[in-house]
Amino acid sequence: MSDQQTADAHLTDADERLEIVRSVWREVLGVAEVADDITFFDQGGDSLRLVLLVERLNQTTGRALKTVDLFRAGTVKGHSKLLAESDNSATSGFRGTSRADLINAARARRP
Structure with missing residues (x-):
């Protein structure tokens, strides 16, 4: 079974999907516990950490x-639901956008 098939299998199970999202949230936020129904920002996140969250979820799954979709979904449950509905595997060569890439792009736009 390929890595992608293994990831897909984990994403079909609701409990495993929730645990994947919780784990990434804990990593990005640097906390021991997260609540499933509290928004990322209420849990202590900010816009830069949201970008890191997107990158880590994309890498993990x-x-x-x-x-923008993670922002709108907002909670662990919402993000888990997005993963359940998402069958758009990352294309080969997709690597997400790192924090450094975003900072460098913002600096490049300054006059």
Whole structure:
């Protein structure tokens, strides 16, 4: 079974999908516990951490989730639902957008 098939199998199970999202949230936020129904920002996140969250979820799941979709979904449960509905595997060569890439792009736009 390929890595992508293994990731897809984990994403079909609701409990495993929730645990994947919780784990990434804990990593990005640097906390021991997260609540499933509290928004990322209420849990202590900010816009830069949201970008990191998108990158880590994409790396972990092989999906190509968008920052705006995670912002709108907002909670662990919402993000888990996005993963359940998302069958758009990341295309080969997709690597997400790192924080450094975003900072460098913002600096490049300054006059």
